[in-house]
Amino acid sequence: MCHEREPEPYDPAVNPSPLIFLNSYGIDVVVALYDTPYTSGDRSTLQTREAWMTTFETHLPAALAAVEGDDSDGDGQSNLEEIELGTIPGDALSHFTAPADPTGDINPDYDVTGYDARFAFRRVATTYCGRAPSYDEVQAFADADAQAQQTLLHAKLDECTDTNYWKSYALRRLADNRIRPIQAVGKYSTIGVALGDYYADYRLFSYVMTGDRDARDLLLADYFIDHEDNVVDNPYENPAPGNAASERQHVPGPDRDADGVALNDDHARAGMITTRWFMVANTMFSELPRTSAAQAMRAYLGEDIGMSEGLRPSLGEPIDPDGKGVTEEACARCHSTLDPLAYAFTYYEGIDFGGTSGEFNADRPPWPDFETNVVMEIYGQPITDAATRGVRSWAEVAANSDAFKRNLVEMMLGQALRRELGPEEAVVVKNLMSTVEDDAYNVNALLHRIVDTDVFGRP
């Protein structure tokens, strides 16, 4: 947003001014910060990273507000307009101009000036049923009045979201990059190395995203869906005696899909990000599973920390208990957010050939005095207490966050439009986000709103 390129460490001999890394918008923001200790030259109060971050964060909102009405890059759109549209306010080449309204003779087949119900009806069927409506359906729709068309369109959507195409195919394609299966070590491994069952993850994803259920269960579900689509609270009602992992893997029961799930109490269950497969695929053998934390953010909050998104640093972090060098300035920028979340995932087994993959283990962190040394908080939530230790506490905050809502909206709108969302959809996304809570995070309700939008139904 503010930088033309990544800033390098301040070194008077090499980089006389950090301003050279800023674009026009960044410079305007810095100027607005001028009267604050951040740039006044009195850096005596900025000897610690914490002080630096606190000062910057304290004064940044006011600085941003001060320049939001300006047009820093001179492209004809104010900084605020560009931010709301998603273009870069410091880059004149980055701007959005809405396409001109169509002109010419009336188009008898497509209403290109607004929402075209016939066009939308066909799109609903193709998107959610996986096939266009039949000729007879199209004719009946065309013959109906506007109100009847609305009824038919939404009825079609209801019909489609109950099909196997939607539940067992289309939703699973949405889940692919969130689950990331590896056939060689999945349930049907041909080499006898079944580390987990990603199909359990697919079932859970599809279940939560259908049936008028609460989508927050993507992060909060404390149940599983077995291979007969039953909701299973605890796959081991009568756990085998003893604690040997090998015994716990083979509990008999006709409805139990033991291979797919990890044995965790509710306090350690957090939907898709605490499944056995999630830990197998992401934590693997890591002591500090930063990859798991990053994937949780990317998949369910839409924040790619590798692109500096979703930064919510915990002051005092990173501590770097495993000595990976993440306290270096270039690394700390992101790891001050990532590492605290990774601490929560530390308590879950990754790949364990003894059969405990994915299980919560309070004794797993190998570093002495781990919990007293690191900052165990995420979103201001403490996670040192045994009852709240683990991913659950993060998930409860994350599931109710704006980021979760935005990701949910973008996921479903992106699925419908099959393109990366841009400035044209910015307002639509914002409006849909405001409905998610009122709709109790019901994905079907969200889809009903999506199909009524201009971006969906306008040719």
Place this chain on the structure above:
Amino acid sequence: MDARTLLKTYSRRSILKTGALLSATAATSQMWSKKARAQGADKKFLFVVGAAGGGSIIDSFLPVLSNGTPAHEALNTYTADLVTQPNGSNFRCVRSVNAQFDILYPQAYNAAFMSNHAAHSCVMTLEGTSVNHIVAQGRSMNGAGVNNGRTLLEAVAAQHGSDMLLPAVNMAYGGYATPGTDKTLPAFAREEIVGDALYFPVATDPIKGMLPTERDPDRLRPLLNRARRVREDLDNQSAFGRTFRQAPLVENYLHARRDRVAAMREEGLLEKLFLMRNGGGTNLDDYGLDENNEINTILQALPDVADDPFHAQAALAYLLVRHGLSCAVALSPSFGFLEGTTTAIKNAPLGFDYSHTNHRAAQQTMWRRILTVTHGLVTLLQNTPLDDANPSGPTLFDNSLIYVATEFGRSKTRPANANEFSTGHHLNNGNLFVSPLLQGNRVFGGVDADTCLTYGFDPLTGDEAPTTVMREGDMYSAVCQALDVPFAGRRNMSAMMR
């Protein structure tokens, strides 16, 4: 919505796509005609061979010789009898330690490879930044984002492929096929993802081979061509076509269907790229197809094209470059288990990641796989002139760079003196390059005998720098420098250049 959330919303996903897409589309409407076999001397070619699963450099071309101490016995060091150095080669090459382990019958190929290719091979030490397969595979292709998110294939294609039909082709597995994230990439440089190398050639023609000869395709082909012509008129005149003529999807699709397909047919891509043979229940003549007239030459170098996807990928990679269709190709074995024969497993389950079960057996099995195919590819390139009109002149290989990518190394410890042990993922490693464009017969960087950790080098002088490590961006820069691909932020790796 809080300001921070709002700020995050699209700020790094801003799009200028429409203009870039259409202008790039226009650029690709040039005719790719008779220049196919006359490659310009300035054309460079990149082959990325993905050693999927974690190919360890200290188990191939940079082993640490054991000094017999308990410390060394607890590290992944090799006794002298397990290391050999071919005549004229500066590379220490690891030999097999297991005659058999479980399902693997590892037979090292490292020394044999260097006997042939040491003069134009080099090793560069490198320490990556992720131990996750998918993430690390992607970073091995995009240099951890050093070039605005462009993959190596995209960067090379953007530089050298504007007049090619399929500039960048990616047949590799998993994260090696992750597209780049640079929004300014010209559309023509986007990677063509190929899932099935053996059958891909048929996708270069809309009709040929679809109808059996008993249906008299010679009679039907003109009828179908007329149908295509009628379809063009229908698409121009239908309400849908008229309403959405300017839609980028339609515009680009029609352009591809009308012009690029025509170019592919005119170039005879299907015939040039075809890899299938008669036999085993397949009679090509039944579908009006013939074997490629180069197939025998290809099979001498890559004998398992019909049954082994990795061989088929390498064959296709060669043909794509040989016919001037591509300048950047990626290939890799998958994680799938290929049995082969009882004494020669084609592909270990999980590829190099079978090291979790038996490290040395997995490494030798898979290095053999990687190196035999690379050797086959190099052989084909070495025997093909860059310019048909100058058969005794430079070869395709002279302008090529083969980068053996891998996601990470393996852990460095073992039970005392063990030859069978398991290893995990480890950031510290190195990569093999095979190219006359780079200094040959050389290791850039070194390995610490006390830790088995590799260390870096001065990229300008080539001198070892034991307190440093090289990163993905250094590797990316070296490849781009060798292939004449400039970009802002490219690091100077002159020590590696020939």
Place this chain on the structure above:
Amino acid sequence: MTSTSSSIWVRRLAVCVASLPLALLLACPPSPPGPEPEPTPTPTPEPSAPVDSGEPEPEPSDAGNEPEPEPTDAGNDDDGGVVVTPDGGVDGGSGGCVPPVFDGPFSDAPEPALDEVPAETMMTSARGHLVWKRARQLRNELTDALELPDDELCKELGTKNCYSVHLVALGGNDPIYDAMYEPVAQPSVVTPNAIDRFVLGACETRLQADLAIDPDAPIVDAGPDAGAPPERVFKHLPLDANLAGCEPGIDVHITDMYRRFLRRDPTSAEVAKVRELLTDVAGNPVTGADFALTTCFAVGSSVENIFY
């Protein structure tokens, strides 16, 4: 298609045709027949086994070779029967069939230069945001339109399922065996070929299936469990005969193709354009089978069927 009687096969086409006056069959109607109550294509029901049946093999994937069930949702309209109803009155007094005059010679150039299309005077889409109909969707619609099982639509070299071969180019992805977690964002340079081959292969499969059905077969009582008798999809054309160009079934067939693939009726201009396929490049008549194949291919692979 639902039989009115479960125990008796009824050759509706033969019955209907036989009931029409001979003159109607031979006369050239001055204009294409109007729309008729064409039955909605009824796709083949899929097995009802759950996706994850717990069985070890085969593993569900998107490679096109798994028993993933998808109930068909294209509507379950009964087959109301095929009745050839020419538009209004037909002058049958001329007796013999006088083929339309065709102007030749026709260009056989397979890839015409993209002619300058006249500037559009009516309003067009300003936003231009269409969606690509990807692999599974396209396959679904081909199975609907051509009434074929999805795993029998098309085979490359007679062996490998086209859907699997061209999955990536068709916009699909196999996350299980290929570890491909996202499909390609846009059609690739070979996507048009992949679609052409897929559609052509499916049309050819349908044609061969039609040719194996004898529409004049005698009525056979095959018992209550026999199910509906097979019926040709290209039933409006005499597949084995050269087309004179004036058969009323031609325009009915063209309309049928539009309804099956594009779910709408063709305009008269579109009918006239498709009728150009009634002759080969030398102006000679083609057979009903040839016309079925080329029209199926042309309509089925038009951009209107690729984007929505």
